[in-house]
Structures are given as C-alpha cells and as structure tokens.
Amino acid sequence: MRDEARAAVADITGRAPVEVRQLGGGDTSAAFAVRLEDGTAVFAKTAPATMPGAIEAEAASLAWLAEPDVVAVPEVFGSTERWLVTEHIAESAPTAAAAEQLGRGLAALHATGAPAFGAAPPGGPADAWIGLAPMRNEPEPDWPTFYAQHRIEPYLRKAVDAGTLSSADGAVISQVCANIDQLAGPAEPPARLHGDLWSGNVHWSAQGAWLIDPAAHGGHRETDLAMLHLFGCPHLDRIVAAYQESHPLAAGWRERIALHQLFPLLVHAVLFGTGYAAQATRAARSALRAA
Template structure:
C-alpha cells in the first residue's frame, strides 16, 4: 500500500484516505480510492496498463465516452471514477450512438501500434493491408499450436475461404476490441467504454462480440443505425475469435461455443 500511496501522491498530489477492491481482469487488480482532497479515482494495476491508457485516450479522442486517464506510472493506471447505474433504454441508446461514433474514426491499416493480450492469450496486432488476411493471421490462426488439432484443421480450412466470405477492404474503424456488456459502464445518460483492447478493423467485429452472450435491445440497434448487407452471415466468423479465446483461457467448457460457430459456417 505504501508504494501505491506514494505513486498516487506523486501523480495526483493527494493521499489515499480509503480504498476498496473492484472487479478486475485476469492480469489486473482494480481498486476504488477515496483521496484526501475529496476526489474518487480508480486505480488499476497490471502489466498492460500503459497500453490500456493509450487505448482509452484513443476512444475519447474519437468522441466516444470512456473514463479519463488521470495518470500512469509503471504498472499503475489512475482513472476517473464513474457512478454505475442500471442499463435502461436510454443507456443502450447512448451505447449505440457511442459505438457508431467510435467506428467513424478510421485508421491507415488493420491492426494497432503494439500487441496486446487477454490473460495468457497473446493478441498480435502487426498491421496488414488485407482484412481477410488480418483476420486469419492475426486472429483465428494467430497461434495455431494452441488449438486442439481437429479444431485447428477446421479453422485453417475456414481461413482459406475468408477472401470469399469477408470484405477485402472495409473501413479500418477504431474497435473497442472486447465489447461484451461487462465492458460497458452505464452511468446516468451515458454509456462508457471500459477495458478496451483497441485496434483498427471492421466495425462488425464489435457488434458480433456484443451479441455473443445475448442480444442488445432495439434501442441500441436504432441508435447505431443500419448495418451492411451480409452482416448476419459474417457474424459467426467474427464471433469465432472470442470463442477461441474463451476456449484457451477457460478450457473445454467453451468448446461448444467454438463448434457452434464452425458448424453454422459449414466447417
């Protein structure tokens, strides 16, 4: 605690009056801090917090709500604390607007300036010019040796078909990269994007992830706007990546999620 207190004091000019744990990720610890000057901040520690800070700033620069980064030092990230509220219709509508705003920001290529990770699963982001190539090489087959042999063969067969199944060069939208409902913080009239894993890619990737564990309500869809023709056929291709991540992180209980996507795609 002494090290944390000293770092907070050096970054924010105030001490810690109280702290309590908040839920965090696989490689991070998150705390809510009450400071001696009356402010409340969130402190997150982990090996990738500097990369996360860069992503949060990118989200805010795109005009989408995200917690403000207050300071970064070593493995400590300090962010503004937000009051969480229930996810009502207005909040989902706000998320639709926010996500459309995020996806309106476009980059020069597919990928990101640095690699990232979900727990022990590396996420390579080295830029590529072809979107089907990126989805195959940087996502579905980024680490083929980590997959069971039978699944690896089926995924490889799918990847050979990706040039026919995915657009060659969709706009390189700014993606949240891990957009499930747990990574949205509803606060008053806003929907804040938290715990990003950003990169430039096809905007449908975020929408597919948001539908992986349940469908968002009509208010979200109305606010986000019309989707591109063929989006429903592409969705299982984009959902296959987080399904594979869950299989690798959490074990065979998620094999059925992978199998279901491969089956609907005919592999």
C-alpha cells in the same frame, strides 16, 4: 496491496488518497476505488507481472477511444508500468435511452477510423492483451489477412497443440482462414475498435453507457457488434437499432457474427477449456455455411 495502491495513486495524481477500497483481484492484480483529498473519485488498477505492457496498452487504448469525443470513456489521469489511474464512474442500471446513445456513439467511433487493420493505438505497444490473453497488433493491408493471421491462427495453433481442440475441429477452423476472403463480406475501411466489447466492458451509469477495459486497434466494425452479441448485453436490440440508423452495417452482417466471434471463442478455449472449443467449432461451421 492497498498501501501500494495508495502510494501509486498519490504518485500519479499528486494528491493524497484519503480512502482506498479494494474492488476485486488478488495478490498480483487488483482494482481499487480511491477518494482523494479534494474529493475526487478515481479508479486504480494494476496488472500481474505476467502481463507486460498491459497497462501501457490499456492507457493508450482509452486515450485513442476518447480522442474523437463521441463515446463516454473514463479519463486517464496517468499511469506507470504497473498502475493505471482513471476517472471513477458510479454504476447505475442500464436504460434503453443509454443503450441508444451507446449505439450512436459506437457508430461514430468506428467511423473515425484507424491507420490500418491491426494498427495499435498511437503510443500503444504492438504486443497487447485481450483480457488475460496476449494479442498482437500487426498492420495489414486488408481485414481478412489481419484477422486470419493475427487473430485466428495463433490461437488455433495453441488450442490444437494443447489438445483443447481436436485435429478434426482444428481443420474446420482452418477452412475459415483458407476461405476468409469469401466469408468477410464487402470490403470496408479500418474502424477504430474497442476490441473487447463484451457486456462486462460496457459500464452503465446515470450519465449513460461508458466503454471500459478496451483492447483497441484498427479492425472491422462488425467485430465490436459481434462481441456484444457473444455473451448478451442489456438493451442490445436498442444499441443495434441506433447504430444502424447512424451508420448501417453491410448486408448479411448477422450471418457474419459467428466469423467475428471465432477469435474470442478461441481465446476462451485456450484460457478456459474444451467447452469454448466446441463453441468455436460451431462458430466456424456457421461461418462456412453463411458463405
């Protein structure tokens, strides 16, 4: 696959690669650090054939997040149906200063808004991906409708049909959908979201924190913050404090974290099994208690 990466990078950038180093992946999906003939360092990745539109969706997401120029996002040099080539950012240790910068930038990014809840990035497909899972971006007039119908319910059905979630636990999560208007908190305008902001998609460098691998769409800004809390993130308290200073979250946002984590937990349940199904059920119960 290294030769395929070399050819794709040359075609997209118009410059010859002189060094191609595989960073990870397998026979159908891989990532590469590439040095071009003029010394430019780029990052190249491909998606498996089982994920049609994934590269198109990621390229559109990166461009949309970069457009307001308020957060650090790798520059997209170009893409094809199978390959994406971006700026390569050297990794460094997380710092409190970079975390605070990220919090302020994330608040500014969310404030730039989106056309609607569920809106895909301009030029991006409605059928996108979050990690290895399909994700439908379908505009709706309000966040509770969008989140219940296009995030929770599709993966709830998959988890119950596969036997990963019991019918009883599925009924608990269905209660969340039935009561989501009361659980969602104060209405807010649609925010421009990263959409998959777990700690692995925050790339720390000497220049600060960068956002990578987005699943961008119009959504609720608490979703990105809840994703940062799901698996932990370095200096998370500094990120949140800086965010709050820039654009305070609505009262009760911490009690709503579980609600916003329900979708990624259901995705993980479908992809990885019953351990995440139990976490999803606990999140649903927590969301219902917070009402």
